[in-house]
Amino acid sequence: MQVLKFGGTSVASADTIRQSLAIVAAAAEQSPVVMVVSALGGTTDVLIGAGRTAALADTAYRETLNQLEKRHLTAAQDLLAPEAQQPAVALIDAQFDELRHLCDGIFALGELSNRTLDRLMSYGELLSSQLIAAAAQAHGLAAGWADARQLIQTNSRFGMAEVDVAATENQVAEFKTHNSDKIWIVPGFIAADAHGTTTTLGRGGSDYTAALLAAALGAGKLEIWTDVSGMMTADPRLVRSARPIARISYQEAMELSHFGAKVLYPPTIQPVMRRGIPLWIKNTFAPADYGTLVEVSPPRSAAVVQGISSISNLTLLNLEGSGMVGIPGFSKRLFAALARERINVVLITQSSSEHSICVGVSAQDAAPAQVAVDEEFAHEIAAGRIEPLRPEKDLAIVALVGENMKDHPGISGKLFGALGQNGVNIRAIAQGASEKNISTVIRAADVRKAINVLHEAFFEATVKQVNLFILGPGNVGSKLLEQLARQQSQLLEKLGLQVRVVAIASSQHCLVNEEGLDLTAWTAALAAAPAQTLAEFSQLIIGRNLRNSIFVDVTANPAAAGIYADLLAKSVAVVACNKVAASSEYALYARLKSLAKEFNTSYLFETNVGAALPIIGTLNDLTRSGDVVRRLEAVLSGTLNFVFNNYDGTRPFAEVVRQAQAEGYTEPDPRLDLSGSDVARKILILAREAGEVMEMADIEIETFLPPACLEGDVEAFYTQMAAHEAHFRALYDAATAAGKRLKFVARYADGRAAVGLQSIAPGHDLYDLRGKDNVVLFNTDRYVEQPLVVKGAGAGAEVTASGVFADIIRAARL
Known part of the structure; x- marks a missing residue:
């Protein structure tokens, strides 16, 4: 005996139903099959919407039901030959007549109770399962329909009923005795209480139906057929590189399903785990894919972390106060107050000082939880021994899950480091003694980033x-x-x-x-x-x-x-x-x-400072290693070096500057280069990186430009340079006559910095600087007799871009 469950996407249309029936037919060749089906994709939400609309005295529910009926009739027509359609059409008409009467009653009362809602939702699975049974029989399969309400018995907690396992097993055994069909087709999600009243097992409960039947029948395996190829290392909607997990333990699967793995409804694991029944998660649309096998003792995986999952819409409730310290019973009272309101606690953490205890609950439970806890501790709050409950909203849990984590130190450190480097703040942490799960509470807005960061860290180490x-x-x-x-x-x-x-x-x-x-x-x-x-x-x-x-x-x-x-x-x-x-x-x-x-x-x-030259990097390396910079001497303007290397009096100075601008060596406004202010900024940055507290006003700028050159706009600047050609020629001639070359030099020493034009004699490290090159001479405690020299191209778009590129790589590899 085997149980195969097909979700809403697997039975959403006639084509997908035929595909699902083909899978069942192939399985039935091996042993009898119980086929558990969900409602046609999206039907349950439509039914809930119709009921809520009716409760608001809005007649729009009628059109909603008409459209839903058309969808089911279309599916019947697509699935069945004309001669086989009448019984299915009559069944659909009868079911929708009941639905309309039910919604009319909701409309008249203006109320939608949980009991009525369960009844309303049950029609989705009742319709789909009977339609699929008719299609199976029409295709020649030895199939029969079984009403889950006669198989699974629950209490009368409508909305999410609790299963009476013993009664269910008895009813399943009784049904099996009197049923010889090779294939049973059973509606998922629905059940009945001891009085025969329809109940539901909670959203996603079709998985649970299948697991209960598999356990009661002692099935050889349970297969969950869905629209993904198994459980994934992360939610593929959030992480594009998520991949299927081939084999996983029941405990790991429970952890992942509890923390939001949408492919599996959390209670599903328990019945089959108790009986040791293997559970396969398979893809209806890619049946050849391996999927995920959930079993008692899977082969030991090389992966330390099996998966990453999350729960959104979380609120943290913080109970704090000095009156809690050393006083037993506070935790019991807190959880009792929440239990009375049937509020599920998702996460618990407590400080070792006992000054605070923090619990995570669903956001929808936050308001009643706050009222319940404040009422429970009203006396202590009034006396000032405990603070009123403080909720923190818009949070989520991101959890790492894996059996192997307990054997590998450093997992938490890697987790916190990866999140911290991306600015994801952790509000709370919880880890069970089994070390199968490490849960972190973060802002809901950070979930996508956090899961991607962690997936990259634990599953994509090379990228x-x-x-x-x-x-x-x-x-x-x-x-x-x-x-x-x-x-x-x-x-x-x-x-x-x-x-x-x-x-x-x-x-x-x-x-x-x-x-x-x-x-x-x-x-x-x-x-x-x-x-x-x-x-x-x-x-x-x-x-x-x-x-x-x-x-x-x-x-x-x-x-x-x-x-x-x-x-x-x-x-x-x-x-x-x-x-x-x-x-x-x-x-x-x-x-x-x-x-x-x-x-x-x-x-x-x-x-x-120097385009792509490693000037700041070198300076940082020196100071981090304990060296002290005593003196800096540098040519830091590729523009000015190009200008003075190319100006020899045969062409006007203004023409050489225009060439430098045309070749991309200057700032958009070349006056920033020639005024010395750009070089002053650079030596200021180097002085600061060397440890000096210095402002721009502290830099002495010895300009070589006549004041008139700095007035007006850029064109006026060129005009004035042409007018003062004799001034520039005189500077060049004086240096040449002394056997020297003109260089615009930046200097830093003894807490002072200056920039200005200098005549450099032969033999000096600055003398032979050619083209647009820059150079920096570092005199430090370690480089005393000969400076450390960094030299190379210091201007140009291509070179500067490569320097930016290098910084990007440094930042990326942090």
Whole structure:
């Protein structure tokens, strides 16, 4: 004997019913089959809606029932040959006549009791099972229909009745004795009390029906046929990379089903586990798939964690007070008060100080639970020994489940670390002594992120998904996107990083795709995308709440720096090509660094100083290893180095500057480069990274430009440079006459910093600096006689983009 249960999606239409009957026919060739069926997909919700509508004195329930009847009549016509349709049509008509009378009564009374609702809902399974029995017989199967109300007996707790196991087993044995059909077709979900009144086993109760029958019959196996290929490592609606679990223990399956694994109704496990009956979860639409086998002693799995699951709509109830400490009986009174209101406790945790006890309940039970507990402890609350019950709403439980966890230390640490790195705060923790389950209470809004993060940590150790939000697809930004497009496959193959660009925002448009943008065709799509403010873009990043999120600022916009703090506080890493934040007020610089540390994320800005040169990284390595920076000397402007390396008096100085701008070496406003303010920002950042508390006003800027060059707009700037060509030629001639070269140098020593044009003599490390190169000389306690030198290209969109790219990888690998 075997029991096969088919859910609503497996009997949703004539085609799926035929597919399910084919599975049953094949199974019946091996041994007799009990086929337990749900209502046609969605029918139960429609019936509940009709009853509630009728109770509100709204006649719309009549049209609802008419449409539902048409659906069943259509299914009968599709399933049965014309000559076999009449009995099925007559049955459907009779059942819907009863339904209409029942709803008319609800309408007249203006009330829908649990008892009446059970009766109303039962028609879904009664209709589907009798229709399927007729189809089975029409296809030549030796099938008969059995009324579950004559097989399963319960108490009279309508809505979710409790089964009388002994009476049920007797009734099933009696039925078996007098029934010789090869196939029984039985409605799931419904039962009857001792008086024959219809009851239900709770939503999802068809699984339970099948398990009860399997246990009562001593079946060789129970199969649950659904629309997925077994229990999954996580909810596939939340985690796209979730995969089926091939074999699992009863205990693990119970834990996963209790914590929201939709494929299995929690009470299903108990009857078959008691009898040691194997339970298969199979896919009606892919019957060849292995599915999941639930058994007493599955082969030991290499996986430490078998699955990740969750319960949403949770409320935490916190009972606190010094009057609880050392006083026995408080927990008993708390649970007794909840039990009197028939409120199920999902999770329990208590502080070792006994100062507080916390329980999790369904959100719908929170209000009556609060009333019940406050009434129970009214005396202690009035005396100030206990605080009034404090509910925390909009929470959820995410649980790790696995038999092997008890043998592996560090699982909790990995769990907390993965969540912490993504800004998921844990409100409560519970772990049973068996160590099969570790449950964490988090914000409901964080469930998708949390489950994906944990699935990545425990099931996808070789792949980490990284989600980028890029602001500024200009010169550098577009090069960055080109590099990302070229390197995506390499990053996945070599580093295990699945880097996705989720959003690209310009000053006028914002293009978003949570599944990742096509980096070969983003330009036209961005031009057609809607506008979005910086504040809206920030909220987009926070609201999407994706794991391993990185905000990449490839602008020079001061306002963009204003959103860093909010993002870091949500554990969104910030990679900034924009040097405004790191060189603005020291308080902001320090706050951003502190936020990154506090929320376990990254604030990286290597390109603020030397494009892709590892200047800040080298400085950080020196100071972290205990070295002390005594002196810095540097050429930090690729623009100015290019200009002075190419200016020899044969062409006007203004023409050389225009060439530098045309080749992409300058800021959009070249005055930022030539005034020295950009270099001043860079030496300020280095001084701060070396440990100096310094402001921009502390930097001495020795400008070489005549004051008139800094007045007006950019074109006026070029005009004035042309007018002052003699000034620039004089600077060049003086240096050349002394056998020296002009370099714009930044200096830091003894707590002071300055920038300015210098004539560098041969033999100096700055003398031979060519093209657009930058160089930094580090004199430290360890590098005394000869400085540590970092040298290379310090300007250009391609090079700068590669520096941003490198920071992205550093943040991704945190």
